[in-house]
Amino acid sequence: MTRPLVKICGLRDAEALDAAREADFVGFVFYPASPRALSPEQAIALAAVAPAGPKRVGLFVDAPDALIAAALPALDVLQLHGEESPSRVAEIRSLFGKPVMKAIGIGSEADLCSIADYALVSDCLLLDAKPAALPGGNGTRFDWSLPRRVAIPRPWLLAGGLDPANVAAALAESGAPGVDVSSGVEASRGVKDPALVSAFVKAARGG
Numbered sequence: 397m398t399r400p401l402v403k404i405c406g407l408r409d410a411e412a413l414d415a416a417r418e419a420d421f422v423g424f425v426f427y428p429a430s431p432r433a434l435s436p437e438q439a440i441a442l443a444a445v446a447p448a449g450p451k452r453v454g455l456f457v458d459a460p461d462a463l464i465a466a467a468l469p470a471l472d473v474l475q476l477h478g479e480e481s482p483s484r485v486a487e488i489r490s491l492f493g494k495p496v497m498k499a500i501g502i503g504s505e506a507d508l509c510s511i512a513d514y515a516l517v518s519d520c521l522l523l524d525a526k527p528a529a530l531p532g533g534n535g536t537r538f539d540w541s542l543p544r545r546v547a548i549p550r551p552w553l554l555a556g557g558l559d560p561a562n563v564a565a566a567l568a569e570s571g572a573p574g575v576d577v578s579s580g581v582e583a584s585r586g587v588k589d590p591a592l593v594s595a596f597v598k599a600a601r602g603g
Contacts, residue, residue, distance in 0.1 A: 400567055401574025402600045403553055404581065404593055405455060406432030410445050415590035417447035418597045420574070423475065426467055427457040431586030432578065436466035443470035453497065464492060473497055475522065486517040495519035499555070501526035502538045508546045515550045522576055525556030540569040560595040567600065575600055 404416040405423030416422050424439040425432040434442070443452055451472040456464060458478035474492060476485055477499040489496040498518040500510050503526035514521060523543055525536040537557025554572035559580030567575060581596050583589035 398573065400572070400600050401551070401553060402597050403453065403574065403576040404450075404578075404588075404596070405453070405555075405576055406430070406578040406582075406586070407442070407588060408432060408434060408438075408586070409588075410442065411590055412588035412593060413442060413446050415588070415593040416597070417449055418594075419450045421453050421473065421576075422446065422450045423453040423455055423576075423578070424467070424470065425455045426459065426463060427455065427477070436463070436470070439467055439470040461488075461491065464488065468492060468494070473520075475499065477522075477524075482513045482517045485514065489517065489519075497522055497553075499524050502542060502556075505542055505545060508542060511546060511548055515548070518550060521548065521550050521552040522555055523552060523572075524576075537566075540566050543570045543572065558596075560592060560599045563596060563600045564602065 402419045403421035403423060404419045406425050407413050407422050413422060424434050427433055446452060452470060453473040453475050454467050454471040455475045455477050473495045475497040485496055485498050496518050497520040498514045499522040500514060502523050525538045551573060553574040553576045554566055554570050555576035558566055558575055558577045563575055577596055581588055581592040
């Protein structure tokens, strides 16, 4: 069995980054309305002390090119978590020369229809609970069985309402090759708990 990919999103300090050293991806948020938001300068400073293993992902929400460009030195992957069209995703991927992960909000089976269009222009997809407040990090989940109803022709991660206690069940029910967590490993809103981060990675990997 292939080892599930694990992404820990919304990291803001070196302690949490160290706790996530066994993850495949660590995420920095560049969305000002989020309690997990960083400036490009803060992210670049964190990237300088980040563990060597995980790839660094920047989360953007309908961001202007200038913001992406400013944060680019800190990043390996660009995550687009807004209402970006397939053409905008393709434009960003071409302009900045980095792999792109596109988030798709899922609330019902009808929302799966977007997967085919975004798969053509993205390197990876992230299926998250359809946003009710912030675009992500709301701690809400969707029906984990839905992704099994459609072919997903790109690597993808499951997000939304995950935590150390339910991640194994989420992987089994959804068939996801990977998972993404933010609020489910926090001590308080926007503040990661290093022990929960470590526990999530271990639980996702069947440890």
